[in-house]
Amino acid sequence: MAPKAKKPAAKAPAAKEEKKEAAPAKAAAPAKSAAPKTSKAAAKAAAPPKVDAGVVKAKDKALRAKKSVVRGTHDKKNRKIRTSVHFRRPKTLKLPRAPKYPRKSVNKTNKLDQYCLIKHPLTTESAMKKIEDNNTLVFIVDKRANKPMIKLAVKKLYDIEVAKVNTLIRPDCEKKAYVRIAPDYDALDIANKIGII
């Protein structure tokens, strides 16, 4: 305690000068910091706040450490108040995935693209009838294709709008798709363009 008492005494004359110069806010701040146990309380209050606070903090810490050593660390534990008979698993931290390496270096490409999907158009007599009368085109498609996929593929390949798609699987295990074209497009024109007339 003795060396600490000397310190504020040395700083007191300098501090008094500072006090006169310093703004009122600055004078109030050091006054708030923890009061030392020497008689020169007022002088010390005006001393530079940084050094003062540091010294006081260190002293507090030392006292607390001394206390725990002397007492031992078997203080009373804080027991939780349990309001329910059941013990529920506590919620812990769940981190999102952040892999260090991708498991696969390359992702699979889509093997069933628009070209694979639609194999070829049909040119049978009944298919020709459909083109003229019902504004539909008839395709043989991949067996794994479904109606929305067929719709998209036809749109992409021939730049046309599709009204609806009907599908069936032929006895020779191939899928046939009746693609009805939107009324503002002509199936006959498209058939000519493709080359099936």
Place this chain on the structure above:
Amino acid sequence: AKVKAKELRGKKKEELLKQLDDLKKELQILRVAKVTGGAAAKLGKIYTVRKSVARVLTVIKQTQKDNLRKFYRKKTHKPKDLRQKKTRALRRALTPYELSLKSKKELRKQRLYPLRKYAVKE
């Protein structure tokens, strides 16, 4: 027009993909010709175009894999398909370093009783 792999390897990915697209479109046309009874020349071309498509895809995949291997060469954590395949058992076996480790007892014995070589005096 036969597509050669040697020519393909120099090209960029976008160019290759565009070429792939063109080839597939050509294949579509040829298949339609097949259905509508096309000329023999067209029908024969189907085979070459199919193989060209395969060639382009192969080159794309090969260059992709090659670049990935270069990228991961110095890294500790590689994707599993870029690691050594060997066999499942070999991958789980002890590493050469782990095999070489000796216990203190063994090291002591080695130091105290090294292999001696004797010579027979003539």
